[in-house]
Amino acid sequence: MIELKNIYKIYGDGEGEIRALDGISLHVSKGEFVSIVGSSGSGKSTCMNIIGCLDIPTSGEYYLNGTDVSTMTENELAHVRNRELGFIFQQYNLIPKLTVRENVELPLLYKGVKAHERTELALHALDRVGLGDRGDKYPSQLSGGQQQRVSIARALAGEPPVILADEPTGALDSKTGREVLDFLKQLNREGTTIVLITHDNSIAAEIKRVVRIQDGRIVSDEVKEDLQ
Amino acid sequence: MNIKQAFSLAIKSLAGSKMRSFLTMLGIIIGVAAVIIIVSIVNGMTKDIIDEFESMGATTITVSVRGRGGNRSVSIDDMQNLVDDNPEYLKSMTPNITVPGATAKNGSDNLDVSSCVGVNEYYTDIKGLVVEQGRGIEYVDCEARLRNCVIGTYIANELYQGQALGQQIRINGQIYTIVGILEEQADSTEASSDDIIIVPYTLASRLSNSFTMGSYTFNAVSKEVADEAQELIDDYLLGVFSNTNAYNVSNMSSMIDSINEMTATMSLVLAGVAGVSLLVGGIGIMNIMLVSVTERTREIGIRKSLGATPWDIMSQFVVEAITTSCIGGVLGILLGIGGSYAATLFDMTAVISVPAILLSFSISAMIGIAFGYFPAKKASKLNPIDALRYD
Numbered sequence: 001m002i003e004l005k006n007i008y009k010i011y012g013d014g015e016g017e018i019r020a021l022d023g024i025s026l027h028v029s030k031g032e033f034v035s036i037v038g039s040s041g042s043g044k045s046t047c048m049n050i051i052g053c054l055d056i057p058t059s060g061e062y063y064l065n066g067t068d069v070s071t072m073t074e075n076e077l078a079h080v081r082n083r084e085l086g087f088i089f090q091q092y093n094l095i096p097k098l099t100v101r102e103n104v105e106l107p108l109l110y111k112g113v114k115a116h117e118r119t120e121l122a123l124h125a126l127d128r129v130g131l132g133d134r135g136d137k138y139p140s141q142l143s144g145g146q147q148q149r150v151s152i153a154r155a156l157a158g159e160p161p162v163i164l165a166d167e168p169t170g171a172l173d174s175k176t177g178r179e180v181l182d183f184l185k186q187l188n189r190e191g192t193t194i195v196l197i198t199h200d201n202s203i204a205a206e207i208k209r210v211v212r213i214q215d216g217r218i219v220s221d222e223v224k225e226d227l228q
Numbered sequence: 229m230n231i232k233q234a235f236s237l238a239i240k241s242l243a244g245s246k247m248r249s250f251l252t253m254l255g256i257i258i259g260v261a262a263v264i265i266i267v268s269i270v271n272g273m274t275k276d277i278i279d280e281f282e283s284m285g286a287t288t289i290t291v292s293v294r295g296r297g298g299n300r301s302v303s304i305d306d307m308q309n310l311v312d313d314n315p316e317y318l319k320s321m322t323p324n325i326t327v328p329g330a331t332a333k334n335g336s337d338n339l340d341v342s343s344c345v346g347v348n349e350y351y352t353d354i355k356g357l358v359v360e361q362g363r364g365i366e367y368v369d370c371e372a373r374l375r376n377c378v379i380g381t382y383i384a385n386e387l388y389q390g391q392a393l394g395q396q397i398r399i400n401g402q403i404y405t406i407v408g409i410l411e412e413q414a415d416s417t418e419a420s421s422d423d424i425i426i427v428p429y430t431l432a433s434r435l436s437n438s439f440t441m442g443s444y445t446f447n448a449v450s451k452e453v454a455d456e457a458q459e460l461i462d463d464y465l466l467g468v469f470s471n472t473n474a475y476n477v478s479n480m481s482s483m484i485d486s487i488n489e490m491t492a493t494m495s496l497v498l499a500g501v502a503g504v505s506l507l508v509g510g511i512g513i514m515n516i517m518l519v520s521v522t523e524r525t526r527e528i529g530i531r532k533s534l535g536a537t538p539w540d541i542m543s544q545f546v547v548e549a550i551t552t553s554c555i556g557g558v559l560g561i562l563l564g565i566g567g568s569y570a571a572t573l574f575d576m577t578a579v580i581s582v583p584a585i586l587l588s589f590s591i592s593a594m595i596g597i598a599f600g601y602f603p604a605k606k607a608s609k610l611n612p613i614d615a616l617r618y619d
């Protein structure tokens with residue numbers, strides 16, 4: 001499903017160059033739940049952005065469902081981001097002047113779903129994160145945890161096969177963080193492939209496969225067979 | 229995303245910042261209104277001038293004959309025959325013999341007459357003059373060389389305090405009877421069209437101390453045949469003189485044509501000047517769109533990360549620019565029409581030009597596309613991750 005081969009991401013050049021990713025190879029199969037851990041600045045987000053087709057590697061190959069992403073046109077990339085991937089950002093990234101429901105509708109809008117169906121699907125996704133009654137509010141009228149749930153609903157709305165979550169619990173207290181994690185686990189049980197970045201070792205401990213990154217390299221990739 | 233969605237998105241975004249949207253539109257509003265007001269006022273001026281000329285007679289054809297030398301000449305009878313032979317083109321004609329430097333005297337009062345002309349019985353009709361008291365010059369006056377005259381209100385007021393009918397008047401020392409007084413045309417002022425004496429043409433040459441200047445005025449059957457009638461006279465005179473320099477034939481409708489041409493050029497130049505303000509308005513739109521693209525970089529990044537194609541982003545911004553300029557265009561049209569009506573309150577004639585409205589509106593829509601395109605293109609090319617990181 002997701003196949004990174006020898007990915008480099010280098011910022012700057014010569015003396016001052018920063019190797020954000022220094023030869024990453026990673027394979028994620030359909031239905032897996034993978035967590036990526038590592039210290040700050042180790043390259044987790046950079047890696048996630050490349051998987052999410054938001055950023056382009058300096059070198060290396062990335063195959064998504066067998067297709068080389070580097071050969072895709074802008075429109076094909078947009079299509080992939082829209083249909084194949086759901087991104088949950090650490091900073092929520094909601095559009096402030098749109099209502100919660102309109103925010104959740106966005107991926108459906110670009111998918112070409114008709115207005116009434118869009119509303120229905122968006123409300124359903126909001127229901128799933130427990131915010132079915134907040135559709136007409138604006139993001140600024142919600143708490144941080146609620147906003148993060150909106151961004152999860154937005155990632156779910158189009159029912160993408162892969163969800164990429166970049167520290168979704170980073171800004172939340174441990175209780176809400178817990179809820180989010182349980183929710184992602186639930187999604188994974190339903191068949192969604194999930195890649196989760198986290199700082200939190202207690203969260204990583206609950207996830208079957210943990211990939212540890214340091215200085216842009218994968219230093220360990222362990223699967224706990226006892227977890228399902 | 230389709231156009232309808234892009235449109236409602238644009239409306240929403242414009243409504244979100246009304247003051248800014250209005251200021252953005254202001255350039256377009258003023259530009260469109262200026263084009264419409266200027267064109268309608270110039271149109272109104274043209275209409276005034278043309279109405280004036282038409283009231284003077286769009287069917288009037290003036291013929292002056294210069295070539296007096298040699299044995300080739302035309303007589304008044306030749307000219308009258310021309311009318312009689314071509315009733316489908318020509319209705320009537322009058323000689324128009326100017327007596328230069330005429331003076332008029334009543335008892336010891338005297339004055340210089342600005343225009344003293346010898347004419348026949350058709351003159352008042354051809355010139356569209358109305359005899360208010362008494363009668364005009366008649367056939368018998370000319371035929372029997374009766375010393376009767378018709379005067380304008382300036383002379384009637386100056387020499388007779390308005391009680392002129394039936395009185396005697398000395399014109400260049402010769403005694404005439406005032407048989408008619410013309411309706412006032414120009415406030416009875418000196419040297420205006422009220423400062424006039426009309427005498428039978430058969431007497432005009434006797435009134436002159438030195439010479440007279442002769443011309444003929446024809447009346448065509450209708451405005452539509454005025455050009456053919458002019459040609460007919462032209463052909464006839466060319467046959468007589470075989471030299472186009474010997475005479476001159478002109479008609480009012482060709483003059484109206486040249487006035488139309490002149491004012492059309494004028495209106496084009498003025499509308500061009502107003503068009504520059506439209507352009508400035510367009511640059512205003514581009515400026516605001518560029519700012520708005522920068523401001524919304526993050527939003528663009530979010531939309532792209534959720535699957536917006538470059539086209540989706542571009543259409544969002546282009547539609548927003550077009551919506552801005554079109555709303556501006558409509559407001560400008562309303563202001564332009566209102567302004568044109570306001571001009572009529574100041575005694576100006578304003579004729580609203582539909583082509584000017586359509587043109588300025590489509591120009592403003594085009595400005596929206598043209599000046600919205602560049603910022604929109606910029607927005608659509610943003611790299612999603614760079615846009616997301618933008619603060």
Ligand SMILES: Nc1ncnc2c1ncn2[C@@H]1O[C@H](COP(=O)(O)OP(=O)(O)OP(=O)(O)O)[C@@H](O)[C@H]1O
Pocket residue numbers: 011012018019020038039040041042043044045046047
């Ligand atoms: N646009 C950029 N220009 C230059 N350097 C960059 C850029 N983006 C990231 N980096 C560098 O790449 C390295 C990896 O950054 P990245 O954001 O992937 O870290 P991270 O593992 O997500 O850290 P954190 O846990 O703090 O989010 C860092 O050293 C960072 O300074």
Ligand SMILES: [Mg+2]
Pocket residue numbers: 044045046
């Ligand atoms: Mg990060």
